[in-house]
Amino acid sequence: MRSASTTSHGADLSSTTSVPVLAQIEGTAPRTAATHDISHLCDQPKFLAPSVPATLIEEEDHVFETSFMAKDATSVYSDADGLWHTKVFPSDCPSSRTDAVMLDTWITKALDRYQKKALPEASSSRADFGKTVEDLVPILSVSLHEIVRQVMHHCSERGLALQKIWKTYVELFDRVLHQMQDSLRQQKLKTAEVQSFLGEASSEFKELKRSHPVQMHNVISDLEVTFTESQKGFEDDLKQAEEENGLLKQMLRTHHRELEMWYPNFQLYQDSYIKNLIPQRVKGRAPRRAPTTRLEDRLVAIAEDFKRLLTVLAPDKRKTMGQDLAGLLDAREQDRAKEKVSLEAQQENLDLVEKLQAEVREQEEHIKLLKTEIAKIEAKKAFGGDDDHSERDMDEVSVDLNADDLNEVGGGSLLQAAAGLLKKKTADTGQVSKGQSFLAAEFNPSRMKLSIGPKDDDESASSDGGSSLSN
Structure with missing residues (x-):
């Protein structure tokens, strides 16, 4: 490989020296682009190329580089502008530092978009917090997937281990999130029941507050009527008792007058x-002597x-x-x-x-x-x-x-x-x-x-x- 690269470098110098214009045109192409040097075709790789999984980044976030000539086999010609479009990010073989920098740039933009979208919703209602978390998880998952692709290009076993850890973490996070959502749903139901009960209690309170004066007026009226009737009954009973008392007094005076008239000397011989x-006999009771x-x-x-x-x-x-x-x-x-x-x-x-x-x-x-x-x-x-x-x-x-x-x-x-x-x-x-x-x-x-x-x-x-x- 080293001799091949040396040979290729020497060929480039000779070509640039002999044909300056062609050297300038070739200088616009990357080092990996195909040139007139075909010595690399004789190079045989000593190991198989790593199997890198496909990217999960949406096509609208892909980055393309335009040129007058195709740079590699992935370049696509566009009739709109008449240029060749080569996909730079995400790359099929993300092994350079440029891929890591571009991935960081994409993560920053994605988080900014998420923050602009999530902050107004979170401030408006706390109930949408679970939804905002659900929207954040895919961004993090895609970002880590791209990191796994870059790691797998160097060491597939390390990338697989990292991917397994991330999937386990995502599953665990998903489970916790669903449990929290269930708890939140139950709490919302309880809150709705409490709100309904509170609404009924409030309506009953308003109804009682409205009807209480009327009920109090009716109760007071009934009590006044009852008290008046009771007072009238007591007055009648008192009047009747006074009449009976007066009649008894009159009968007592009559009894004394008759006693004085018929027995004027009764005071003298009453204790004879x-x-x-x-x-002596008791009214309603038989005499004390034994019955005959x-x-x-x-x-x-x-x-x-x-x-x-x-x-x-x-x-x-x-x-x-x-x-x-x-x-x-x-x-x-x-x-x-x-x-x-x-x-x-x-x-x-x-x-x-x-x-x-x-x-x-x-x-x-x-x-x-x-x-x-x-x-x-x-x-x-x-x-x-x-x-x-x-x-x-x-x-x-x-x-x-x-x-x-x-x-x-x-x-x-x-x-x-x-x-x-x-x-x-x-x-x-x-x-x-x-x-x-x-x-x-x-x-x-x-x-x-x-x-x-x-x-x-x-x-x-x-x-x-x-x-x-x-x-």
Whole structure:
């Protein structure tokens, strides 16, 4: 090779010396161009030419050199300008320093174009950053591919190793880029969901902000109406309670006036020793003594009741009543020898008593109504004088009988006898004026009361029993 180059150099000197014009024309051609020296055809390469891969640079970035004559086999004639165009970059055999310089120039221009294109997009939206990276990778890949071509011209194994490293790096970078893009896509979806939720929340907030005053006004109106109705109801209840209180006060005053009218000396004897001897009864509860089941026990109970009544009466009245009831008691002694009343007759008597008790309860309710009306009428009228008070001041004789005892011993005849005796007693004593005496029989669930008193509306309305029977 060295001798061939020396020979070629000597041929060039001789040709230039002999033909100066041809030397000038040949000087425009590169040293690798074909000349009249054909000695290089005898040179035989000692190794095969390296296999360099094709370039990846686009044709629009190729660099051509024009000349009047073809420089090598790759030169192409152009009819447009009538010159030969020889491709200088990228070269098919990139082994010179000029190829490296031209590759650096192309990389610089490509990066400048990329920067001018990518910066406005990156500044406008961060979402296009992945796209700009994708656009940058091909430029770097083509640049490194050209470097690999230049390295492979000197050492194919070194170029293949460099190409393999670069491909692996590109694949890894691609994988990371796709993962980042997937993550970015998911994040965009989440962001879209959050934005949608935020939009709905904003719309709901605007709607609530718009409707809140109306709702508050409606709630306030409803509360005002409810409060007004409640206040009106409370006022009505208070008024009713005041009316009931006034009525009770009026009834209490009436009760005190009647007490002063009928019992003017009640304060003197209300704490008498006789009060302790009278059995006490609680309303709605049976007496404390044991219930009587036998006829003898019931008769004893009746005798105890008569004893209690006679204890309350004056001695002269007790004497007179004892004389009058002597015959009746003898008759009862004779009737006591008779057979006992059958169970069916007792049941009928009990049913009759229950019926009478029901009537008594109805009469009690009627009497309470009459009391209320009388109290209202008396509140409007003036109270009577002392003459009426003295005329109405009289004793009241009461006899309490057990309803069951009356059924056993013949309550009807005993009631008639007691009524006759009491009427006779009042007629003899003359304590009741003509036309004012009456006999009242009062029933309750367990007792019967016989009383003599003035025939007056107030007394009949204020009696503690149930129905009154006038005679």
